[in-house]
């Protein structure tokens with residue numbers, strides 16, 4: 421029988437099968453087998469798995485089906501592996517908040533590059549719009565205006581923008597990703613009031629969240645909606661992108677990169693770079709270009725350390 425992994429915690433996995441959830445472990449050889457060179461965890465939420473149920477009602481996962489895609493990040497530290505956050509997604513919804521915690525658009529850019537590289541559509545949800553002023557909103561709109569990233573402004577408190585968000589989740593599996601305290605779980609509660617999932621205030625002192633959600637978990641809702649809530653991320657590392665390919669994932673550069681003198685061009689120091697020229701002319705948002713350079717630097721460092 422085939423089920424879908426809805427929760428992963430340590431060595432255990434909850435698998436939804438028909439209308440039940442079965443607590444499962446992995447068959448021994450699967451623990452090390454699957455893509456072990458690339459990924460640190462063999463199974464993730466969203467995976468389709470074959471399971472066998474034992475006499476005590478618990479299950480064993482004996483096979484992991486081919487994945488459509490994965491959303492992963494570099495493991496912390498000097499490791500060369502990636503953590504799979506979830507698999508088989510239709511979209512990643514990046515959640516940011518205006519104040520407490522404050523906007524971090526460079527973090528958004530990293531996640532957006534990841535999504536684009538893996539062919540997963542990205543939606544950016546700017547939450548706590550009740551705390552923003554017109555200038556904040558204009559800044560964000562301007563920043564992403566040519567990025568190809570879809571924006572929705574929401575407030576889990578006032579309800580603003582939630583209809584717009586509802587319109588984008590029907591029939592899909594969506595991953596909610598962002599910093600702790602940005603309001604991922606609050607948005608789920610606001611859109612689906614019967615859920616009543618735990619949320620917690622952002623710390624007065626640091627303006628940061630309290631890491632209230634502790635496991636990646638898929639919530640299956642009516643209307644063929646699957647939402648995956650995740651624990652807040654502190655950082656998001658990219659790897660496996662050659663530095664000179666990074667620009668391919670910035671749609672802002674699409675119209676210009678063919679006109680760069682050098683090919684490939686890293687749009688950094690090259691003297692005949694059209695992208696840089698357009699930044700100077702104001703056709704490409706300068707802050708977003710700075711964010712590009714920042715990611716480029718981290719990839720160069722990563723690749724430099726490989727050889």
Ligand SMILES: Nc1nc2c(ncn2[C@@H]2O[C@H](COP(=O)(O)OP(=O)(O)OP(=O)(O)O)[C@@H](O)[C@H]2O)c(=O)[nH]1
Pocket residue numbers: 547548549550551574575576577578598599600601602603604605606607618619620621622629630631632633634650651652653
């Ligand atoms: N003003 C305002 N506060 C919000 C909004 N959305 C969430 N909050 C508050 O932000 C705090 C954190 O919300 P959570 O939903 O727990 O945040 P989270 O992203 O799930 O955090 P983790 O589970 O720790 O990753 C709570 O006190 C919420 O009430 C909003 O739109 N406006």
Ligand SMILES: [Mg+2]
Pocket residue numbers: 604605606618619632633649650651
């Ligand atoms: Mg949460």
Ligand SMILES: [Zn+2]
Pocket residue numbers: 677680681685686687688690692693694695696
């Ligand atoms: Zn260039």
